[in-house]
Amino acid sequence: xxxxxxxxxxxxxxxxxxxxxxxxxxxxxxxxxxxxxxxxxxxxxxxxxxxxxxxxxxxxxxxxxxxxxxxxxxxxxxxxxxxxxxxxxxxxxxxxxxxxxxxxxxxxxxxxxxxxxxxxxxxxxxxxxxxxxxxxxxxxxxxxxxxxxxxxxxxxxxxxxxxxxxxxxxxxxxxxxxxxxxxxx
Numbered sequence: 646x647x648x649x650x651x652x653x654x655x656x657x658x659x660x661x662x663x664x665x666x667x668x669x670x671x672x673x674x675x676x677x678x679x680x681x682x683x684x685x686x687x688x689x690x691x692x693x694x695x696x697x698x699x700x701x702x703x704x705x706x707x708x709x710x711x712x713x714x715x716x717x718x719x720x721x722x723x724x725x726x727x728x729x730x731x732x733x734x735x736x737x738x739x740x741x742x743x744x745x746x747x748x749x750x751x752x753x754x755x756x757x758x759x760x761x762x763x764x765x766x767x768x769x770x771x772x773x774x775x776x777x778x779x780x781x782x783x784x785x786x787x788x789x790x791x792x793x794x795x796x797x798x799x800x801x802x803x804x805x806x807x808x809x810x811x812x813x814x815x816x817x818x819x820x821x822x823x824x825x826x827x828x829x830x
Contacts, residue, residue, distance in 0.1 A: 675726035675800075682804035684811040685828020687736030687747070691802045691813075693725035698798050698818050705818045706759040716775060720757035721765065723774035724815055725800060729753075731770055737829035740766065740813060741786025744829060753777055754815065754822070755785070762788045762822045764813075788815075788822035797821070 675694040682689055698705065705711045713719045724730050733749045743766055751772070753765040769781035793816055800817040804826070811826040 678802070680802045680804050682806035682811060684738065684804070684806040684826050685736065685809035687734050687738060687828060689735075689738070689804050689806070689811075689813075689826070690733045691730065691752070691804065692733075693730040693800070693802055694727040695800045696726040696817075697800075698796065702796055702818060706756060706820060710759075712756065718775060718777040720755055721777045721779075722754050722756050723777070724752055724754045724802075725774065727774060729770065729772055729774045729776070730802070732766075739827050739829050740764070741788075741824045743784030743786050745783065750783060754788070759820065760790055762790060762815075762820075764788050764822075764824050786824055788824045791821045791823070792819060793821045 673694075675696040678693055678695045680691040680693075701711060707713075712722050716722055729751045730753075731749055732752050734745060734747050736747050738745045741764065745766060749770050751767040751770045753767060755763040755765060763785050764787075765777075765785050766783045767778070767781045768783045769778055796819055797816045801815070803814045803816075805812045805814070806826075809828040812823050813826050814821065814823040816822075
């Protein structure tokens with residue numbers, strides 16, 4: 646009986662310790678990412694969450710695709726997951742044919758034609774990713790489309806800076822889009 650009581654006492658003392666342990670965290674489904682580059686002396690930073698294709702190749706874009714099913718603002722897409730994709734620039738830029746003063750903006754992409762995207766630069770920022778408001782558009786510019794050499798599992802924004810010129814790129818699944826960036830004159 647003494648042994649039984651001793652075992653119960655040990656168990657009673659260790660249960661709270663076991664209960665306090667938290668299960669290991671799983672990595673987020675769409676982890677936060679950042680792309681940065683300097684173009685013409687201006688630091689450009691794009692902050693976004695990167696969704697994964699996860700076996701849905703060929704089912705992301707186009708009518709009936711994942712984006713149409715999950716975005717009430719379709720065909721305008723937040724070009725990422727979770728919070729809105731933001732771009733901050735420390736100097737004035739020209740992105741495609743849009744003049745962009747230094748500041749912070751939200752980036753959206755019109756994908757009504759899956760093979761010809763339009764980048765939308767919104768003056769509104771800080772909102773959740775699905776809160777697109779066309780009255781806040783700073784401007785829109787066509788993106789040059791291409792097919793990546795292989796399927797792109799993780800949505801990726803990148804900026805290639807070369808002196809006063811550069812390229813802003815977005816790639817996911819079987820689509821890649823880019824637009825020139827340059828220091829404002």
